Amino acid sequence: MAFNDLISGALTSTGQVRNEPVQARSSERIGALLDAASAVVAEVGIERLTTAMVAERANASIGTVYRYFPDRIAVLSAMSLRGFERFLRLSVEKLDAAQPTSMEAAFDSLVDAAVEMHRSEPGYTSIRLSDQIALPEVDGGSAASARIAAPLAKIFVEELGVTDEPGLVDRIDIALTVVDSLLVRAFIIDSRGDAGAIEACRRLVSTILAGSTVAA
Amino acid sequence: MAFNDLISGALTSTGQVRNEPVQARSSERIGALLDAASAVVAEVGIERLTTAMVAERANASIGTVYRYFPDRIAVLSAMSLRGFERFLRLSVEKLDAAQPTSMEAAFDSLVDAAVEMHRSEPGYTSIRLSDQIALPEVDGGSAASARIAAPLAKIFVEELGVTDEPGLVDRIDIALTVVDSLLVRAFIIDSRGDAGAIEACRRLVSTILAGSTVAA
């Protein structure tokens, strides 16, 4: 459906694996390595993750880690990218199911997707959208939210009949940034996701989106 | 003045230096080391900061770095904590000068202080981005915003005559979280701080604070 454009629109970044896998088992390996990395990050944090930990937890040797990733940081950003991609797919799924008729309703689906990511993916709260933790210039410097904002705006205009006023992309970007930070807050307060904090996030987002383009 | 309580109220965390400095030159040393760390972070990013770089830039030996900090990560979190402390002092200064009569006005001073931090402290934006995300257990896990929210609420009630309704602390915490993330966004868009983004941040905070305790 139309919401599907979100994925292709936002995922412009190139793959960062060293050698594209040829045999089937490779893809599983990469997945297992990223799962391991995610678990390690959740346990000891980004800074203390070592490539040896990742290898051990994935039942692989260090050499295997380096077969697929050029260095430690690449593991982290691949993990971040996979999380982002999963978030997008989940969002599309929920948008297709909900068939929202307003931006507010659409964002409800996005928040649902993000909450599910925080709950199901171990290291997600630590990494989420920001993969420029490492080097400021790693992917052009713009946050992930900025990358979805534009395609989202386009979809909203085309599908929901939202009027394409100037500042729309900005407002969406702001809403995404706020969702991101408030959900992290919700999951810091309570590792299962504080219900009140999530609810507050939803309400605030509605306010942001509803707010007319007042007072420039 | 009364605003001064903010500092003592929010800074409960214990020092993370290895040995409390006794002689005067030590404090200067620590300051120099943190200045160096901040500059290094701004230049090469958090991940690529090495203790050797910090030592060299501070005209100290590696041994001196490890005299004051147990490990590399401690340098980063000390830097983060000092930034937080400076932000608090700046805030108090600006609050004392502005003598606000409403929460909205008070938050204007806080935003001013934060913006100034981003502008003047080299690695501040980078550290704000990751902060305790990178180091889960570093300071009890609760975000910095949660630590200021309570003392801030107390001050607002006592000094500004704000009614002490339930959820006040929460709303302040949310406002602080949003300020943090939106200012980081403003400084990612433009390293000098995108004016429009900062303005949008101020407006949104007003909305959050003004919002009555509607729809629980």
Next chain:
DNA sequence: TCGTCACCGAACGGAACTCGATCATCGCGC
């Protein structure tokens, strides 16, 4: 059965971190 893909783990290099020697400062008796 051969070529290629995937995997392993010992070995290398560099960064994190230690530790005993050396220098600076403080305080105390004179």
Next chain:
DNA sequence: GCGCGATGATCGAGTTCCGTTCGGTGACGA
């Protein structure tokens, strides 16, 4: 003020640990 012992502060070579490489071995596809 002036030695002078005690303690703080600094240094940097040395050690350990971790990120990364690379040549050898097993597994799959044709």
